[in-house]
Amino acid sequence: MHEQLQSLADDFQSASERVHRLRQSVPPARWAERPPSGGWSVAECIAHLNLTAEAYVPRMRDALRQARAAGGTAPARFRMGLIGWLIHRVVSPGSRTRVKTSPAFVPTAADSADALVRRFDELQAAQxxxxxxxxxxxLQRIPIASPFNARVRYNAFAALAIQPAHQHRHLDQAERVWADIQPRG
Incomplete structure (x- = not known):
């Protein structure tokens, strides 16, 4: 596998491991508990990641069909392009930029912890x-419209790179939520 794609595969695997650590650490009855300071619960963070992946997977399948039809090979080094790079920076862990998500990606009701993790695993396998x-x-030659805003376009490699970065950002958030709500001993 291309070195950059393998790095993304490793990032997806790391995100999966983090979700499973949360599943083991956070009692199921507390997954829906929001932190005292406000914001999403652990369950809502994972539900948001599931909603996002559900929007990205079909777009990526279409992009891969287009890439196969276009012909050609992968470059020695993929580039994200300016828009892809900017979005990747904004959604990455540690970014101080806060962006309000589109209404379609705001979790309205969270499933059980087991159901959320099961769906997360299914979507990770698909990705x-x-x-x-x-x-x-x-991949760098195939444009994709963002599921968050159809006017925003970036290449397929950027779309693949944005997903695990976005996951790790919200997993940081979920871990902070658990740190805020867990009982102090």
Whole structure:
């Protein structure tokens, strides 16, 4: 697998491990508890990641079909393009930029912890499969419209890179929520 795609696969795997650590650490009855300072619960953070992946996976499948049809090969080094790079920076962990999400991506009701993690795992498997299918394709030449705003477009490689960065940002958030709500001993 292309080195950059393997790095993204590792990032997806790391996100999965973090979700499973949260599942083991946070009692199921507390997944929906919001922190005293406000914001999303652990369950809402994971539900948001699921909503996002559900929007990205079909777009990426279409992009991979387009890339196969376009022909050509992967470059030695993928580039995200300016818009993709900016979005990646904004959604990455540690970014101080706060962006209000689109209404379609605000979780309205959270499933049980088990159901959320099960769906997260299914979507992670789909995204890992997309990475395998993307290997060798000219991803940088295929544009994708953002599911958050159809007027915003970036290339397929950027879309693949944005997803795990976004996951880790919200997993940081979920871990902070648990730190805020867990009983002090």
């Amino acid at each position: 890992q499969e997309l990475l395998r299918e993307a290997d060798g394709l000219p």
